[in-house]
Amino acid sequence: MQSQMSIYPDQASNFAPQVDALMIFITGICLFFAVAVTVAIIYFFFKYRRTHAGEIGKAIHGDMRLEAAWIVVPLMLSLCMFGWGAVVYVNFRVAPKDTLDIYVVGKQWMFKAQQPNGLREINELHVPVGRDVRLILGSEDVIHDFFVPAFRVKMDVMPGRYNTMWFRPTKAGRYHFFCAQYCGTNHAKMGGWVTVMEAPEYAAWLSGSTGSELSPVAAGEKLFTEKACVTCHISDGTGRAPSLNGVYGANVLLSDGSTVAADDAYIRESILNPAAKVVARYQPIMPTFQGQLTEEQILSLTSYIKSLQSQPVPAKGYGMAPAAAAAAGKK
């Protein structure tokens, strides 16, 4: 990366060869048309150049077969480009199961990351080779974008909602990451380095520097008590609010009869705007925590609620749709 100039970026993730292959494919098609048209223009330009002042060209008004050909052939090639690109994109947008989840919060003008064990980093990100890594992205203020050129991946970091992106690092090393969405004065300084380590080194790095940081789950549990969530969301289902055991990832039955999947976004919304989606059989009495929690605290609470996924669901006092509750109960 530090060489004077390369015309090809490093390939350091599973997506890099996929994106580069697409690049070569589309470049090939485009080069063919660009060269064909350019050669035709230059050839006609000289071959049919005007030889005396009064000369006029031969009146040719068109040719339907040619028109059909240069509509159909580009259309077919376009569909190929679309299809191949769609496959890569869907793969990128739909993360595999069992990922290493790292929370990343953007704020003017830094990225803060938190490893699963609670280790925090600023403008640095450490990830192991060969593991599917998922970044859960949130923003404290404006829109940012987390971009790792060597991985060929980027995703906007939005205020008010979570985006996720995933990749599998394939080559150890240090690679730039940038903020790619213009976010104000020091946008260009908002970036840092991704360090890709061999798995044992990553494990050693994680355990060697945990320090006194609480893991997100532990921090979330502490917040759950401090913010008095626990007084209503009693785990045995006897509180004024539903028990949160088993709720993460399940379908929740709402007071209007519809159901919603309890993912990170739903939990975030329920903390900040509790009246938006009220669980069936419960009153909309929860106060909003808008402005009282940082994005990182919300992420910690989410992690804690996620950790309750495996806890036993009480017989009553839960928020899930009956079928989902039954399924969760069996676990």
Added chain:
Amino acid sequence: MSSQTLPITHEMPREHYLNATYGIRSWLLTTDHKRIALLYLASVTFFFFIGGLFATMIRIHLLTPAGFLVTPETYNKLFTMHGVAMIFFFLIPSIPAVLGNFLVPMMIGAKDLAYPKINLLSWYIYLIGGGFVLYSFSTGGLDTGWTFYTPLSSVYSNSAVTPAVIGIFINGFSSILTGLNFIVTIHTMRAPGLTWFRLPLFVWAQYATSIIFILGTPVIAITLLLVGLERMFHLGFFNPALGGDPILFQHLFWFYSHPAVYIMILPAMGVVSEIIPTFARKPIFGYTFIAGSSIAIAVIGFVVWAHHMFLTGESVYAALAFSLLSYLVAIPSAVKVFNWTATLYKGSVSYDTPMLYALGFIGLFLIGGLTGLFLACLGLDIHIHDTYFVIAHFHYIMVGGAVMGYVGGLHFWWPKITGKLYPEFLARIAAMVLFVGFNLTFFPQFILGYLGMPRRYHMYPPEFQVLNVMSTAGASILALGYLLPMIYLTWSMRYGKVAGPNPWPATGLEWQTTSPPPTENFDVTPVVDWEPYDFDHRPDLGLTAGAGELAPSHGDD
């Protein structure tokens, strides 16, 4: 082989629109579409100059990785004000309001636009909008990016956002009224015999552009007004902390701003469709396909906007739909390029300056259009979105395409507008300088983008320096390419040779009257009984009919 045409010395007509009345009032209160076109010419040139100045400072600043000219705050203002000045106050009005205003009535054999007073009003609205924007520029500047993404623009920016969005809101009415005027004029004021499929392709392009003006502009105007309201009164439209949705802003913004690209490029395509048959001296190949593709671009162009948002977290299904539609809009553009190329076949091709611009346009538009296929590709966009690849792509379209078309069109119709010829040799040199300078400036940026340099960076890692220096070097050549025409075109107004009514010669109605034309355009309303670009049946042009077929072959070329 001796030429049949004798050298003719032309004289300026005794009375024409430029000298019909005198004094500043006769210009500021004129309802003559030709004079209004010149008012626009002066004002868009002013904004082009301002935008160009900002661009120059940007390129100088980026010579070193740390950036050595300005502070980060100032740099952010430079690229924002460059974008706002160039897009809203130069590119969008350039061809429609200058060349369109001048030519649409003349090309259809009319005396003026349908609503001459509204036409003047459009210009004043443009001036008022421009005034607000200049006020924003000079009282703190604007640092939101021309895209005004929320909540940066509506909450976090400390710059003069409110006057800028008010200025763009007001300016929108100018576009809407111009579009309305053109549509009504084209529908109701065509000369006898001028059927829809005899219209010059420039008029078709203006018609398609006017549709976008009318349908798209209200959306951007209201959206930016909402940004202003959120900023001033803390109404939660786009700020998530107030229950708003920043993605909603992007949908509304791009619903106009993507079609706005077609507002810039369609009229340029119209210009090229006039120039190529004129200088190949034969009918354009596939007239209906070129005309129809303008309408197709205008219509499909309205349903591709969310391809700017593939990585905002929008639904995967939405992304798939918008990617597919973006590929579809590429087809009518390709159709145009193939038809222009085919028009040269068996033509009588000359090297005149407008032709050099038209062919330069095809070359640059080809690269700009084809790189659009890279960005429309979902998988590839993950990497190149928001990098210099995008910057290079849209400059190839907007500058390589739209500005080449505009400058080429100015050269083509300059003899009609002023009655004078510019120095041909110098003009050819300038066209080539522009072409070379443009490529040197922007081609390296494709590579920069693929290497991963994000856009809107006031500093960058050192490995990107070589390409940035190349780009800045190219920009200095490009600047020369713009300055030359400004100088010699101005010079020619006074000292140029008298052009005569139809110097090229060309087939359109605008060439049937004197240069410069009288205020009423035509002494008698013309009657059209010929097909467009038909050189074979136009003895009035003074060319040897059928010479193309009789001319000796040039197999030894």
